Each structure stands twice: as C-alpha cells, then as structure tokens.
Amino acid sequence: MRNVVAIVEYDGILFHGMQVQPGLRTVQGELEQALFLVTQERIRIAAAGRTDAGVHASGQVVSFKTQSYLPATTLLRALNAALPDDIVVKHCADVAAEFHARFSAQSREYRYTILNREAPTALARSFVHHYRKLLNLEEMQKASESLIGTHDFASFARIDPDVSNTIRTVFRAEWCRDGSLIHFDIVANAFLPQMVRGLVGTLIWVGTGKIDACRFQDIMHARDRRLAGPTVPAKGLCFVKANY
Amino acid sequence: MRNVVAIVEYDGILFHGMQVQPGLRTVQGELEQALFLVTQERIRIAAAGRTDAGVHASGQVVSFKTQSYLPATTLLRALNAALPDDIVVKHCADVAAEFHARFSAQSREYRYTILNREAPTALARSFVHHYRKLLNLEEMQKASESLIGTHDFASFARIDPDVSNTIRTVFRAEWCRDGSLIHFDIVANAFLPQMVRGLVGTLIWVGTGKIDACRFQDIMHARDRRLAGPTVPAKGLCFVKANY
Numbered sequence: 001m002r003n004v005v006a007i008v009e010y011d012g013i014l015f016h017g018m019q020v021q022p023g024l025r026t027v028q029g030e031l032e033q034a035l036f037l038v039t040q041e042r043i044r045i046a047a048a049g050r051t052d053a054g055v056h057a058s059g060q061v062v063s064f065k066t067q068s069y070l071p072a073t074t075l076l077r078a079l080n081a082a083l084p085d086d087i088v089v090k091h092c093a094d095v096a097a098e099f100h101a102r103f104s105a106q107s108r109e110y111r112y113t114i115l116n117r118e119a120p121t122a123l124a125r126s127f128v129h130h131y132r133k134l135l136n137l138e139e140m141q142k143a144s145e146s147l148i149g150t151h152d153f154a155s156f157a158r159i160d161p162d163v164s165n166t167i168r169t170v171f172r173a174e175w176c177r178d179g180s181l182i183h184f185d186i187v188a189n190a191f192l193p194q195m196v197r198g199l200v201g202t203l204i205w206v207g208t209g210k211i212d213a214c215r216f217q218d219i220m221h222a223r224d225r226r227l228a229g230p231t232v233p234a235k236g237l238c239f240v241k242a243n244y
Numbered sequence: 245m246r247n248v249v250a251i252v253e254y255d256g257i258l259f260h261g262m263q264v265q266p267g268l269r270t271v272q273g274e275l276e277q278a279l280f281l282v283t284q285e286r287i288r289i290a291a292a293g294r295t296d297a298g299v300h301a302s303g304q305v306v307s308f309k310t311q312s313y314l315p316a317t318t319l320l321r322a323l324n325a326a327l328p329d330d331i332v333v334k335h336c337a338d339v340a341a342e343f344h345a346r347f348s349a350q351s352r353e354y355r356y357t358i359l360n361r362e363a364p365t366a367l368a369r370s371f372v373h374h375y376r377k378l379l380n381l382e383e384m385q386k387a388s389e390s391l392i393g394t395h396d397f398a399s400f401a402r403i404d405p406d407v408s409n410t411i412r413t414v415f416r417a418e419w420c421r422d423g424s425l426i427h428f429d430i431v432a433n434a435f436l437p438q439m440v441r442g443l444v445g446t447l448i449w450v451g452t453g454k455i456d457a458c459r460f461q462d463i464m465h466a467r468d469r470r471l472a473g474p475t476v477p478a479k480g481l482c483f484v485k486a487n488y
C-alpha cells in the first residue's frame with residue numbers, strides 16, 4: 001500500500017474541528033469524503049494536530065494509505081476539485097511506509113493573532129482576535145519565557161477526562177508585532193486541548209498589567225484552570241506546521 | 245456644519261458595490277444608516293472611489309457634513325458599534341469645510357491580487373483570483389509601462405452610457421511577487437468602471453504569452469472593449485487609498 005502525506009490549509013470557521021464526529025462537519029470528514037470520491041476507497045487519515053472548532057490551519061499535515069495509482073500531482077488536483085472551497089490540499093507526496101502524520105511529528109507550531117487597536121477589521125475579521133486596550137508586549141514576552149521547557153500545563157487547558165498526562169515541552173514561545181497586529185508563535189512537542197488559547201488569555205492579563213510575569217509563573221505551577229485567564233476566541237488561532 | 249473625513253475598510257463580498265442603490269445592500273447605504281443611528285441626521289456621504297459589487301477596500305475615503313457634537317474618536321467608536329462586521333471605520337477626523345472625499349482626491353490606488361500556483365487557497369479565497377498557469381511577470385511589467393501617462397482606456401472598461409470621457413491618467417502600474425501571490429498596484433487620477441479588472445485580464449494574456457507587450461499597446465490604442473481580455477473577478481480587487 002502507498003503511504004501519502006498532504007499539507008492542508010483550511011478556514012476553520014464552518015468546521016466542528018479537525019477530528020471526525022458523527023453528524024457534524026469536520027475537516028477529517030470532508031477530507032475522507034473527498035478521498036472516497038477520488039479513489040473509491042474508504043480511507044482513514046491521520047493528522048498532526050487535532051484543531052478545535054473554529055481553529056484555522058495553514059499547514060496541517062495529514063497522512064493516509066491508499067491503493068490508488070494516481071500520481072501525487074493528479075491526486076492533489078483531484079482532491080482540490082472534490083473538496084469544498086474552505087479546505088485546500090497545498091502539497092501532496094508519496095512518503096515512506098513508516099511515516100505517520102501524528103505519531104512521527106516531533107513538534108507542532110501554532111500562531112495566535114491579536115488585532116490591538118481601537119478599530120476592528122473587516123477584511124481579516126475571521127482570522128484575528130480584536131483587543132482594544134494597548135498591550136505591553138515586552139511584559140508578555142518576559143512571562144512567556146517561563147513556558148520554555150517541560151512543564152505541567154493543566155492551568156491553561158480545557159479539562160479533558162481523556163487526557164491524563166498534562167505535561168508538555170515547549171520549545172519556543174515568541175510575541176512579535178506587525179503594525180497593529182500581534183502574533184504569538186508557539187512550538188511544542190504537543191498541545192493540550194485549548195492550551196494555546198488559555199495561554200494567550202492569561203498572557204493578555206500580563207499585557208494589561210492585571211498580573212505580572214511572576215504571578216503568571218505561579219499560575220502555571222498551580223495546575224489549576226480556575227486561576228488562569230479566559231480562553232480567547234478560536235478564530236485567532238492557526239495551526240502553522242508540524243516538524244518531523 | 246462640521247466636515248468629517250473617515251477611512252473605511254470593507255469586505256466587498258456581500259455588497260452590491262459602494263454606491264447606494266434602492267433595495268440593495270451597499271457600503272454607502274450601510275454607512276448612512278449607521279450615521280443616522282449615531283447622529284439622528286439624514287447624512288449623505290461622498291466617497292473617493294465607486295467600487296463595484298464584490299470589490300474590497302482597505303482605505304476607502306469618505307466625507308460628510310454633520311451637526312453632531314461627538315468628538316471624532318467617539319464618532320469612530322459609535323459608528324463601528326452601529327456598523328455590520330464587514331465594514332469598519334479605521335480613522336475619523338474633522339477636516340476643513342472645503343474638503344470633499346471625491347472631488348478633492350488627486351489620485352486613487354487599487355491593488356489586484358492573483359494567486360499563481362496549482363493549489364487554490366482556503367484562508368485567502370475571498371481576496372485573491374486563483375490562476376494556475378505560471379505567469380511571466382517580466383512581460384506583464386513591460387506591457388504595463390505603456391499604461392503610464394494620459395490615454396483613452398475604453399478598451400479595458402465596461403461600456404457605461406454615463407461615462408462619456410474615457411481618458412484617464414495613470415501615474416503608476418507595477419507588478420510584484422510575494423511567494424505565490426502576485427500583486428498589481430495601479431495609481432491613476434480616476435478609473436473607468438471595471439477598468440482595473442479589464443487591464444488585469446488583458447495583462448494575464450501577456451503573462452501567458454497569448455499576446456505580447458506590443459499587441460497590448462495596440463489593444464489600448466484601438467479603444468475597442470471586444471479586443472481586450474476578460475474582466476477578472478471582483479474579489480481580487482481592493483481599493484487601497486486616495487491621495488489629496
């Protein structure tokens with residue numbers, strides 16, 4: 001059986017997340033439906049990141065086994081013809097049999113984008129979280145340094161009975177400004193459900209001066225979701241890439 | 245009476261253009277409705293550019309007279325609260341009585357964006373024209389040089405019985421590449437209806453080798469819409485700014 005890897009971009013707004021759920025529109029469901037239309041096989045895909053409802057992806061990685069003889073470039077074109085316009089396969093290639101989009105991934109990278117000015121945006125309204133009060137990026141960056149390394153991130157994630165181990169390793173956590181836009185780029189071996197959005201909500205507290213970098217670190221060490229800030233909206237979040 | 249100028253951003257997709265039309269959703273209609281909600285005055289706005297249905301704006305300029313005592317910053321916030329989320333007032337300021345967004349404008353600037361690669365885009369699908377065949381940007385730039393100056397642009401515009409003078413002056417016409425995206429930036433004293441989209445459709449012919457830069461110039465001089473290329477989709481076009 002061939003093993004194929006694909007890089008997938010999607011607008012999360014009309015999806016109930018990545019993972020297939022009976023009766024709901026999901027990215028996995030649409031991709032598997034398109035694969036069926038193209039190959040006539042019932043294919044199950046694996047994905048690097050289980051993005052939540054409303055979360056976007058510019059570089060989601062999926063892999064799947066197929067018996068199709070279609071060359072990768074034809075597969076790409078056929079899948080894009082079969083897919084709705086809010087999912088696109090950007091690249092498609094044959095890959096070694098042992099490659100698995102989820103289990104082979106060494107790390108995942110997300111970007112959260114805040115529009116930090118008085119006026120909202122019409123053109124990018126589906127892709128940014130609008131926050132009016134001016135944020136102190138230097139303080140937010142200082143607090144973010146404490147995320148680097150292996151920690152228990154239970155304070156920031158949605159409580160999920162299926163996730164028993166809440167320890168993850170963060171490799172990079174950086175804020176940058178681009179005009180009125182503020183980006184938070186975070187790379188970790190893996191993420192807990194809603195972890196990035198809980199982190200950003202708490203780091204916004206730091207940016208407004210509600211808490212300082214020390215208190216942020218205390219909240220992390222407390223492993224108590226009730227102490228941290230709100231979960232910011234899904235639409236500001238984008239799965240950027242997975243590293244292998 | 246106060247005279248106020250506002251910079252407006254909108255996602256053109258759900259509008260029947262800028263200019264008010266009875267029974268149709270237009271940018272002008274929504275802005276005048278929001279002004280009525282905020283000031284209780286029946287205000288008529290002037291706009292720098294009459295964008296067509298589906299065309300976006302990142303920096304449309306409008307001006308209007310009002311008797312409201314609201315400071316400009318309060319007006320901005322109140323208008324944004326009253327407007328639907330696909331129109332945003334980015335800036336708002338008092339301006340000299342003789343300023344008129346349309347008549348005072350010296351030039352207008354538009355950007356047309358093409359995604360030039362095999363795969364379409366999900367995230368930017370409302371803002372780019374997807375064109376698969378690889379375009380030769382150098383040839384397109386060469387042909388665009390002939391646009392600079394004062395010419396009759398009838399070959400590229402929608403025939404409009406209300407527009408008797410089809411002569412316009414182009415100050416700048418430049419193509420640039422940003423990864424798979426290609427931008428066409430054009431500045432002119434004013435534009436004919438669908439002129440930018442007709443120009444881009446014909447310049448795509450140049451980019452594929454269907455015609456050369458000389459033939460492009462001949463088409464311009466012929467002043468015959470039937471000789472030029474297709475009108476490319478509105479969603480790739482954005483009104484960027486007006487200069488005063």
